[in-house]
Every structure is written in C-alpha cells, then in structure tokens.
Amino acid sequence: MRRDSSINPHSNALRERRVSFPGHIYHLVKCLDTGLRRQVDLTNPAYAEIITEALFHQSDRNECRLFTFVVMPDHVHWLFALPEHETLSDTV
Numbered sequence: 001m002r003r004d005s006s007i008n009p010h011s012n013a014l015r016e017r018r019v020s021f022p023g024h025i026y027h028l029v030k031c032l033d034t035g036l037r038r039q040v041d042l043t044n045p046a047y048a049e050i051i052t053e054a055l056f057h058q059s060d061r062n063e064c065r066l067f068t069f070v071v072m073p074d075h076v077h078w079l080f081a082l083p084e085h086e087t088l089s090d091t092v
Contacts, residue, residue: 020088023081025067028092031075041073051076064091 032040042048048071055078059066065081082091 018088020082020086022084022086025079025081026088028078028080029075030078030092037074042071042076043073047071058091 031037032042040047042051051071052069055066055069058064059080062083063086065083067079067081069079070077080091082088
C-alpha cells in the first residue's frame, strides 16, 4: 500500500533507515490515519477483536514472537521479536 507523503512527509526517511535483526525485540506503534482518528475507536470490541486475532495469528504462524500489545483508541502498541526467517517489513 502506497502512502501519501504529504500526510507524513518524514515517513519515507524512517523507512530508509529501517533494518531488520532476527531475534531482536521491536516496539511498534501503529496509529490510525488522521482522518480516521475521530471516526474510529479501536477499543470498540469489534475492532479490538480483529486486531487481537491478527496479532495472535501472526504469532501462531511464527511470523513474530509476540510478547504483548495494547489497543488504544487511536493506536496500537506491539512488542515482538523477529524470528530468523522474517524481516521487519514483512512482519509489519
């Protein structure tokens, strides 16, 4: 999925320096797009269940080693480690 760089002009710079280290622990924060923040509450049980199932599904498939996560109204915190065969970009 391609993002509009005008929404976050520095996002491309972050991806340029991103590296993957198998076995290392990562803390990722995924935020809703600005336009959705007032319309969607991720703590709504229906949304939270989708997010929870997706994270556990990745862990069950050994795409990451899930330590913990927190679903907030407009973002998700995710603490995980990469297995030997996955990259950060593939996991995210």
